[in-house]
Amino acid sequence: NAGVTQTPKFRILKIGQSMTLQCAQDMNHNYMYWYRQDPGMGLKLIYYSVGAGITDKGEVPNGYNVSRSTTEDFPLRLELAAPSQTSVYFCASSYRTGQPQHFGDGTRLSIL
Amino acid sequence: DQQVKQNSPSLSVQEGRISILNCDYTNSMFDYFLWYKKYPAEGPTFLISISSIKDKNEDGRFTVFLNKSAKHLSLHIVPSQPGDSAVYFCAASAQTSYDKVIFGPGTSLSVIP
Numbered sequence: 001n002a003g004v005t006q007t008p009k010f011r012i013l014k015i016g017q018s019m020t021l022q023c024a025q026d027m028n029h030n031y032m033y034w035y036r037q038d039p040g041m042g043l044k045l046i047y048y049s050v051g052a053g054i055t056d057k058g059e060v061p062n063g064y065n066v067s068r069s070t071t072e073d074f075p076l077r078l079e080l081a082a083p084s085q086t087s088v089y090f091c092a093s094s095y096r097t098g099q100p101q102h103f104g105d106g107t108r109l110s111i112l
Numbered sequence: 113d114q115q116v117k118q119n120s121p122s123l124s125v126q127e128g129r130i131s132i133l134n135c136d137y138t139n140s141m142f143d144y145f146l147w148y149k150k151y152p153a154e155g156p157t158f159l160i161s162i163s164s165i166k167d168k169n170e171d172g173r174f175t176v177f178l179n180k181s182a183k184h185l186s187l188h189i190v191p192s193q194p195g196d197s198a199v200y201f202c203a204a205s206a207q208t209s210y211d212k213v214i215f216g217p218g219t220s221l222s223v224i225p
Contacts (some may be wrong), residue, residue, distance in 0.1 A: 031211065042201060042215030043156070044114065050211070058212060069145070090155050098210035102145060103155030 002026050004090050006104035013081045013111045021107050022075040023091030031094045033058075033072040033101060034066065035086040043090060049074055050097070081111045114140045116204050116216040124222045131190075133212040133219050135202030138183065147176060147187050150199045159200070160187070163218070164195040222224045 007022045021028030021085060025032065031052050034060075035043035048069040057107040065084060074093075088108050092101035117136045125131045135145075141163035162169040162176045162185065169176050175188045189196055202216040203225035 033211070035215075040121070041215060042203075043215045044215070045212060054121045056211075064210050092155070097204070099142060100158035100161060101213070103148075103157065105153065 004091055004102050004104035006089075006095055006107050008107060009105070009109045011110070013109065014076075015081060015083065015111060016081050017081050017111075018077070021078075021089055021091075021109070023074045023104060024072050025074075025091075025093040025102070026072065027093060027095070028071065029095050029102070030071065030091035031099075031101075032068065033092040033094075034064070034074070034076045034092065035090045035092065035109045036060065036085075037090060037106075038087050039109065046076065046089075050077070066108060078109075083111050085109065114217070115142075115214050115220075118200075118202055118219045120214040120219050121217070122220040122222070124224060125192045126189045127225050128163055129221055131192045131196065131221055132188075132197055133187040133200050133202075133221065135185045135187075135216055136183055137185075139204070139206065139214075140183070141206040141208065142211060143206050143207050144147050145176070145178060145185055146203045146205075146213070147174075148200065148201045148203060148215075149196075156201055156219065175220075189221075192221075194223050194225050197221055197223045 033048045034046040047066040133145040146161040150156040199218045
């Protein structure tokens with residue numbers, strides 16, 4: 001049972017490049033989330049989705065975009081990478097609101 | 113402005129003894145609290161939760177205590193085991209938006225054999 005799968009695990013980008021972080025879950029969860037974790041800090045919510053076709057902003061959405069065309073996938077897009085976006089990114093899912101979330105193993109992104 | 117605080121970045125405990133991890137929050141609207149455990153190079157995993165209608169929740173070796181008046185919760189691990197060595201995140205959310213979970217910065221627990 002794969003749970004939440006994130007790809008890639010590591011990536012180095014140059015300033016101004018763009019990329020998409022992939023997230024897929026096989027638990028038929030309605031809710032999906034993207035977080036970033038900076039050193040010494042807790043996880044901060046970037047975007048979340050309550051179902052296919054529905055997304056909403058979290059605490060730190062600037063510089064990111066998301067889409068949710070299927071229940072399983074929730075990609076996160078960085079359009080113009082900036083050094084401040086160097087972080088570890090976690091995707092998570094839950095069956096419904098208020099339930100504990102299941103996390104992927106993260107994508108470590110460095111922007112130089 | 114941190115709404116969820118974990119003021120101890122690290123904690124060391126001898127195997128077999130009790131580990132107590134503390135968490136404070138500032139938002140009085142929070143009514144659901146969770147603890148997650150994280151090993152290096154892995155994502156957080158859910159450990160235990162508590163609703164504000166309770167002041168204690170227990171699951172095996174793990175107990176969470178909630179003091180609403182003090183806006184304080186703690187996680188007790190008894191007895192501590194080396195496999196408990198990890199970073200523990202306290203998290204909170206409010207009924208108005210359970211999807212917007214606020215995480216604390218984490219406490220790194222080392223259990224010494």
